Amino acid sequence: MxxxxxxxxxxxxxxxxxxxxxxxxxxxxxxxxxxxxxxxxxxxxxxxxxxxxxxxxxxxxxxxxxxxxxxxxLGAMVKEIKPSGRLKLDLIGGYKYNAIEGEYCEIETASGKKFSGTILMHQTSVHVYKDAGKAERNQANMEVRVDEKVSSPEQVRELGIEVGDFVSLDPRVQVLDNGFIKSRxxxxxxxxxxxxxxxxxxxxxxxxxxxxxxxxxxxxxxxxxxxxxxxxxxxxxxxxxxxxxxxxxxxxxxxxxxxxxxxxxxxxxxxxxxxxxxxxxxxxxxxxxxxxxxxxxxxxxxxxxxxxxxxxxxxxxxxxxxxxxxxxxxxxxxxxxxxxxxxxxxxx
CATH class of the missing domain: 3.40.630.10 (Zn peptidases)
Structure with a gap:
């Protein structure tokens, strides 16, 4: 025993x-x-x-x-396909948008296809947006950049991505030699x-x-x-x-x-x-x-x-x-x- x-x-x-x-x-x-x-x-x-x-x-x-x-x-769902081809999210579970800014994610369609993406502020580029650091991290400003050649809702839907698809967060798991394990x-x-x-x-x-x-x-x-x-x-x-x-x-x-x-x-x-x-x-x-x-x-x-x-x-x-x-x-x-x-x- x-x-x-x-x-x-x-x-x-x-x-x-x-x-x-x-x-x-x-x-x-x-x-x-x-x-x-x-x-x-x-x-x-x-x-x-x-x-x-x-x-x-x-x-x-x-x-x-x-x-x-x-x-x-924790995770998210596709709330809306934006005119730009990026995705608006609706969160699953109790957490804040600032906790996932810059995070890699995976979108899974109803048919089981999986696509890579990144969760970003709409105003991410400091070379374009003066308020990049001050804008509120919320549903209106955060979006998923899909790693495909898409720039419209029609192109996104051709991939099979639709409202209600699940979005999971990259855990980024690491096990360190000193005994720590860090991960989502x-x-x-x-x-x-x-x-x-x-x-x-x-x-x-x-x-x-x-x-x-x-x-x-x-x-x-x-x-x-x-x-x-x-x-x-x-x-x-x-x-x-x-x-x-x-x-x-x-x-x-x-x-x-x-x-x-x-x-x-x-x-x-x-x-x-x-x-x-x-x-x-x-x-x-x-x-x-x-x-x-x-x-x-x-x-x-x-x-x-x-x-x-x-x-x-x-x-x-x-x-x-x-x-x-x-x-x-x-x-x-x-x-x-x-x-x-x-x-x-x-x-x-």
């Missing part, structure tokens, strides 16, 4: 972030996860929303626990990688779990309702595994596991929080308690949907959330260790 190896987890995270999966267009990455779990001979099923549920039987089959991480990411979409593919490696270790090590445990890989978290359904009536504890947000006034860092005590939805279950802290302290796991004022998780969504569950939230610390994010292998490792001991612990 051994813990997942952090370097292998990071390699898996790298593969995950390289698969485009804006909310609403996640079949490719769900299929990847499904294949990973099928190879481990883990029972899985898809829900009607397109998420994936994996189940590991436990000794107690009358009381269940569920862990969830979301594989959907570490929220929440870092956590998905952790859960998949956790399942692998349980299966390979033939670990006997005390309770039947479900793992929901949700695919609509960024738009608010990824993990609010498919929770069995036997489920007692529901733990969201999602990023810990960093910034002024926060305790979360890139080297420990973050345990959320409250977010915009209110306090998380006090007993479960204390149990997570106890497990961390008994097993010498680095952790930080934190409050995220502008945050909601799949556990929040599950509570709002009326589920009678004990809910919690933990995850690796992520810098610059919903922009070009970064974490460290120490945080991945500490979060993995906390979850390893959690899935083998008694319910609250």
């Amino acid at each position: 051994s813990l997942p190896k952090v370097d292998e987890t990071i390699e898996l995270i790298k593969k995950l972030v390289e698969i485009p999966s804006p909310s609403g267009n996640t079949n490719e990455v769900i299929s990847f996860v499904e294949g990973y779990l099928t190879d481990l001979e883990v029972e899985t099923k898809r829900n009607r929303k397109g998420g994936l549920i994996a189940t590991l039987p436990g000794e107690d089959q009358s009381n269940h626990r569920m862990l969830t991480a979301h594989v959907d990411t 979409h570490l929220d929440d593919k870092a956590s998905v990688g952790i859960l998949l490696q956790l399942i692998r270790s349980v299966k390979k090590g033939q670990v006997a779990l005390p309770y039947t445990t479900h793992f929901l890989i949700s695919n609509n978290e960024e738009i608010g309702y990824g993990g609010n359904s498919n929770i069995t009536p036997e489920t007692v504890e529901y733990l969201a595994v999602d990023m810990g947000a960093m910034g002024d006034g926060q305790t979360t860092d890139e080297y420990t596991a973050s345990i959320c005590v409250k977010d915009a939805s209110g306090p998380y279950h006090y007993g479960l929080r204390k149990n997570l802290v106890r497990l961390a302290e008994e097993n010498n796991i680095g952790y930080k308690l934190d409050i995220y004022p502008y945050y909601g998780s799949d556990a929040s969504a599950a509570i709002r949907a009326g589920n009678d569950i004990v809910h919690g939230l933990v995850g690796p610390g992520i810098d610059s959330s919903h922009a070009y994010e970064r974490t460290h292998k120490d945080s991945i490792e500490e979060t993995t260790k906390l979850l390893w001991y959690y899935i083998q612990a008694d319910l609250v």
Whole structure:
């Protein structure tokens, strides 16, 4: 019986972030996860929303626990094809236009064709636009320059590009020798990688779990309702595994596991929080308690949907959330260790 190896987890995270999966267009990455779990001979099923549920039987089959991480990411849709042949965007998820200025992107048509582009200010050229640095970064001023010979809506439509096509952001993932991993979409593919490696270790090590445990890989978290359904009536504890947000006034860092005590939805279950802290302290796991004022998780969504569950939230610390994010292998490792001991612990 051994813990997942952090370097292998990071390699898996790298593969995950390289698969485009804006909310609403996640079949490719769900299929990847499904294949990973099928190879481990883990029972899985898809829900009607397109998420994936994996189940590991436990000794107690009358009381269940569920862990969830979301594989959907921020992205955009084509809102309008402009007279110039450039594209106006409508954002998917909660982020600001300034976070994607200058970013490479991919437009996927309804037929599956993919085209390269760059997200730019209309007033980008300082040799032409006097207000290039002062103009507001908003929907009116930001556009996609398509990397094709197009200068009109008709030429763009001849490519097959249309309103409603999904636009995904280049993750620009890098794994550094000093342990840092930086990429878009570490929220929440870092956590998905952790859960998949956790399942692998349980299966390979033939670990006997005390309770039947479900793992929901949700695919609509960024738009608010990824993990609010498919929770069995036997489920007692529901733990969201999602990023810990960093910034002024926060305790979360890139080297420990973050345990959320409250977010915009209110306090998380006090007993479960204390149990997570106890497990961390008994097993010498680095952790930080934190409050995220502008945050909601799949556990929040599950509570709002009326589920009678004990809910919690933990995850690796992520810098610059919903922009070009970064974490460290120490945080991945500490979060993995906390979850390893959690899935083998008694319910609250």
